Amino acid sequence: MASDGLEGVNIARETQPNLILMDINLPYLDGRALTTRLRSLPHLTETPIVALTADISDGSRELALAAGCAGFLNKPVDVDKFPYQIESFLKGNVQQLDDKDKSIHLQRHAENMVKQLESKVLELERANQLLYRLDRMKSDFIVLASHELYTPLTLVSGYSNLMDEHLKQDDEKVSLPQTREIAGLMSTSVLRMQGVVQEIMNVARIAAGRLELSIGPVQLGLLVDSVFQAFEDTLVQRNLSLQVNEVQAPLLFGDGSHIKTVIYNLVENAVKYTPDGGEIVVKAYSSGSGVEFAVQDTGIGIPLEEQKQIFNQFYTLGNVDNHSSSKSAFEGGGMGLGLTIASGIVEAHNGRIWVESRGEDRDSLPGSTFFVWLPIGSAKDAE
């Protein structure tokens, strides 16, 4: 039993039915088009397909037979005759059309099928346009909402830093130590919120193709150093070793601040997905007409089948129910945007980003290596 034709085709693909009773008026594709489809499956070329329908319009029977039905029965069925009719189809009885009738109805059947497909294509096109518009509206909304959040946040962040500074300078009698601690915590939280909003803004810009690059000379070694400094405390707390090997990359032309984000996101992931005591190695070297850098870790690795999808927006492999908001803890939370942003930035530079990992295993820790290749570019790009 199938509630529509496409479900019927799927069932018939997996089984070897002795006989198929098919309605003609079905959603999506009609019974005649489905009969032609079923006939094209090698194990169903000889299976009797019998149209069982209330459709008694002119030519309905001939069209069904031309499409490949072995017989045509009208609903309601005659309960006394029905078992004998089925028995005769099972024995190989086929209702025939004469040659002329067959060729006329085959032609009409083909035209009907093309019409049905045409209207489906139009429907899909309309649905696709609607989805495209909705997706665009969603991206615009994210850009607007994050801008709206970012502006007041910048003010709050400025004031909370100012308050923090004031309290540090005040003498102890005026500002209680707790107040100072609270002000410090507030600054850190605001900074964190700014980071999140910034991430959303970046990804929305990338999705809308509106990432702007400000090109200039970039020294990869310096960017790597400054990223490392940002992780210094975490590395100590988590007993992770971070090594820089042979950073012999030549100067390249690109957007230094965005490229730093790429390195930052890759190192942050290496930190997040490597258990305490692990090792992270960063290398950078010349490669063809560009520079390649690699961030290698001794972490949990990435399943082979997920290695392409992780670069998609909002794609995270972890269970979101266990989401933790710590970005430095082992398997600490993220929004699934880090790699999307990294790959958007790399693509805007006409570069490539990819990952190599033997798979995921929390016991043997196969690790992952993320590679980025960027063209050297020229001073002309900077202009």
Ligand code: ADP
């Ligand atoms: P998130 O914010 O969730 O870390 P990312 O876009 O940075 O989002 O990464 C997407 C997913 O890819 C992560 O949820 C994680 O499962 C996987 N991943 C990324 N980097 C690594 C890595 N170095 N080791 C293992 N898994 C990783």
